[in-house]
Amino acid sequence: MMPVKRRIAKQRAISVADELQAWSVLFGSGFDFFDDLDDIGLPVSRREGHPMAKEAWRRLGAEYLRRHDAAEPCWALDRFGSPGGLE
Structure with a gap:
């Protein structure tokens, strides 16, 4: 009998x-x-920030700020400054 070939899950x-x-x-x-990052396949971090937060902020921060209520605090803006595209 032939061994079964393991299939590698494709990243969606x-x-x-x-x-x-x-x-x-x-x-x-x-x-x-709420472990939202786990929903997109990123490891959960129980500490402040996330190892990939700065890179994500550079890519997604401008859109986040467009939708964000300016009266609410923004940790990423305070921590990383203006995201890419808002210089």
């Missing part, structure tokens, strides 16, 4: 809107309280 494409939704709580507060 994530829309920008879904990725932004997953990062939104962390961008605002610095914490992923």
